[in-house]
Amino acid sequence: MAKSQRHTASVSATGHLVDSGMLSEAMDRIVRGGGTFRVHEFDLGRTNADPSRATLEVGAESRRLLDELLDRLVQLGFYTDAVKQLVVKRAPRDGAAPDGFYSTTNHATEIYSNGRWRRVRHQRMDTTIVVNSDNDSPVCRKLRDLKRGERVVCGHDGIRILPEFKRRDRSDFGFMTTDVSSEKKVEWVVGRLCDWITKRTGKLIVVAGPVVIHTGGGEPLAAMIRDGHVDVLLGGNALAVHDVERALFGTSLGIDTATGVAVEHGHQNHMRAINAICRAGNLRKAVQRGIIKDGVMHALISRHVPYVLAGSIRDDGPLPEVISDAIAAQEAYARHLRDAEIVLMLSSMLHSIAVGNMLPAWVKTVCVDINAQVVTKLADRGSHQAIGCVTDVGLFLHMLSDRLRNLKSTN
DSSP states (O other): OOGGGOEEEEEEEEEOTTTTSHHHHHHHHHHHTTOEEEEEEEEOOSSTTSOEEEEEEEEESSHHHHHHHHHHHHHHTOEESOTTOOEEEEOSBTTBOOTTBOOOOSSEEEEEETTEEEEOBSOOSSOEEEOOSTTSOOEEEOGGGOOTTOEEEESSTTEEEEOOOOOTTOOTTGGGGSSOOOHHHHHHHHHHHHHHHHHOSSEEEEEEOTHHHHTTOHHHHHHHHHTTOOSEEEEEHHHHHHHHHHHHHSEETTEETTTOOBOTTGGGHHHHHHHHHHHHSSHHHHHHTTSOOSSHHHHHHHTTOOEEEEOOTTOSSOOTTOBOOHHHHHHHHHHHHTTEEEEEEESOHHHHHHHHTTSOTTSEEEEEESOHHHHHHHHHTTOTTEEEEESOHHHHHHHHHHHHHHHHHHO
């Protein structure tokens, strides 16, 4: 094909392009995608603290292929040199975007408007970007929330993302790329997490599954709540049901939590627990009337810590506070996740993945699970910032709670 028939575009990026592997990844994506590149400019930072800048000319045999390559490069943090050509189109109807709308990542994103780069608010993956007037800040908006006539950003011109930079010397959790963490390494992770918790200025949000109760982690988690370390808890019906079952009958799924032995007729206990709450009216009334005297839910309600229980199709009951409408539950999760600094995910694959999809990439995210695949699934679905600790969640919570209390007593 003649050179005049080739389609080209210029893209640029600034940052730690070499240390992060961003430049080599961009070149790989271009070549693997069937395109070509030519380096127009490369200014290497003189020290490890200095940013670098690169400008590449990307070529493709068709406009469609070029657009596909540019989409991939924007996801890495490159932006087209046509920054002044931000394209916005009107939403054709409620809950629908115009063709070619830009779909966001979980990385910090900016759009070029009125001669400057403007940060997009409420960053999360898989949304549109709406900018309704020159005075409004651009904001992430889910497809279902779009209103007819809203101005939606389309294409890739005038958009740049700012990926989180992973330094080569960031050894915080480097060992956890292996499948299994030893007890010694778990202790080290607990120490680092305690440091984060004690120095944080934003919210610590816990996402927990019923395995927390099964493994004996309910008591240390309740202690963390009572000690003021937890700002919000996100979970499902099963977490609360088995926490109440343990508080009322000393069992979880019919197993004595003290001895690990199955209790006769214990399989009925979770239903009895649900019934006890329904008779009281809800969890809060059960705590206020002294029906529930300890446990995670008791600690949350006693300390006035917000919580959201999201329902699922497999729920027994569910408990009165459970939000069975999936969209309403998702929105409730999202409201509480704003301003999160640390999210601690505890043995809940579905809720952890759901929360991961709502988080911007700069939130410290730690996932504790006996199953290494949970962390892998988080990364596969875009939550690359998720750090995994493969261990028993009950052991982890006991160590974390004890360490936090020891730090408090020595300060």
